Amino acid sequence: MLARMSGSAWEILAPAKLNLYLEVLGRRADGFHELDTLMTPVRIFDRLRWTPLPADRPSGFFLEYDPATPADLLAVAPPDSTNLVWRACEALGRRSGVVPFGRFTLMKRIPAQAGMGGASANAAAALILANAAWGINYGRPHLAKLAAEVGSDVPFFLTGGPAICRGRGEKVIDVEGVRRLHIVVVKPAEGVSTATAFHRLQAPPVRPDAAQDSHRRLEELVDTLRNGRITRAARQMVNRLQDVAAQMCPAIEQVREAFVRCGVPGHAMTGSGSAYFGLLPSARQARRVARRLASWNLGTVFATASCRAASPPL
Ligand code: C5P
Numbered sequence: 001m002l003a004r005m006s007g008s009a010w011e012i013l014a015p016a017k018l019n020l021y022l023e024v025l026g027r028r029a030d031g032f033h034e035l036d037t038l039m040t041p042v043r044i045f046d047r048l049r050w051t052p053l054p055a056d057r058p059s060g061f062f063l064e065y066d067p068a069t070p071a072d073l074l075a076v077a078p079p080d081s082t083n084l085v086w087r088a089c090e091a092l093g094r095r096s097g098v099v100p101f102g103r104f105t106l107m108k109r110i111p112a113q114a115g116m117g118g119a120s121a122n123a124a125a126a127l128i129l130a131n132a133a134w135g136i137n138y139g140r141p142h143l144a145k146l147a148a149e150v151g152s153d154v155p156f157f158l159t160g161g162p163a164i165c166r167g168r169g170e171k172v173i174d175v176e177g178v179r180r181l182h183i184v185v186v187k188p189a190e191g192v193s194t195a196t197a198f199h200r201l202q203a204p205p206v207r208p209d210a211a212q213d214s215h216r217r218l219e220e221l222v223d224t225l226r227n228g229r230i231t232r233a234a235r236q237m238v239n240r241l242q243d244v245a246a247q248m249c250p251a252i253e254q255v256r257e258a259f260v261r262c263g264v265p266g267h268a269m270t271g272s273g274s275a276y277f278g279l280l281p282s283a284r285q286a287r288r289v290a291r292r293l294a295s296w297n298l299g300t301v302f303a304t305a306s307c308r309a310a311s312p313p314l
Contacts, residue, residue, distance in 0.1 A: 026206030066107035084123035113191020115271025124157030188251035234266030245273035
């Protein structure tokens with residue numbers, strides 16, 4: 001939800017994502033991997049606020065964290081030019097000719113190195129926010145191009161809900177009709193680097209026939225989710241990065257075993273990990289399983305649900 005606050009301040013919520021299906025079709029000539037994935041936004045949000053600078057110092061561009069942001073998240077993504085919020089603002093400024101200005105304040109809750117797209121969600125939020133606050137008013141196709149330059153997952157966060165993402169992730173196809181999913185996420189303390197996980201996969205070059213088979217399996221999963229059949233979905237969910245990520249971070253296997261012990265039918269790692277999630281039939285059961293998992297000290301536990309992304313229609 002992009003909201004105009006009092007005066008000329010703007011604020012937006014940036015949801016996390018989960019990969020319900022992630023197939024790696026092979027390594028490409030540019031070093032990236034060709035993906036076939038289904039992602040959904042979930043109700044775990046970061047918040048990005050833009051405020052104008054005081055009248056006596058109207059120029060300049062600042063990025064800072066809200067003091068409520070946990071220290072471990074600050075350490076992973078410092079508020080400097082390496083931060084995707086910063087890079088998104090720079091990209092929008094370059095394209096539009098507007099010199100970035102104002103104060104961006106980020107309040108983080110999405111875990112880092114989790115495969116939950118936190119940094120990419122922040123970048124998409126920054127594009128939407130700055131597009132409004134700086135009076136640029138680009139439409140979605142224009143922002144989507146910029147988003148793909150900032151990161152493979154960023155275009156997804158400009159959509160309104162679940163989507164199939166292909167290419168290196170930047171080709172986004174909206175998926176309608178998927179029922180709301182009740183979900184428990186566990187993020188072990190240890191994270192996984194996306195680049196290292198892809199590297200360790202040692203994927204062969206892309207084969208054209210791999211796409212056909214994966215597209216068919218993914219369409220079947222989408223149908224299953226449209227019918228709300230999560231037990232069936234359990235057999236169709238896949239994450240090709242899970243085995244390599246589990247070798248890098250043994251806690252992932254412990255979390256998987258914990259979901260089995262709780263009798264959760266559908267569970268998988270998201271993205272390149274280390275967060276792991278399970279699908280539950282109701283919000284009540286999600287809360288119950290979350291309480292049980294939390295008592296085993298496996299990491300940070302969230303009882304959540306899929307949602308329409310917080311971004312406004314563009
Ligand atoms: O695009 P992004 O910066 O999010 O990707 C982070 C890293 O993950 C890339 O540098 C690359 O090593 C790896 N990656 C990949 N194939 C993809 C997406 C990411 O190999 N489709």
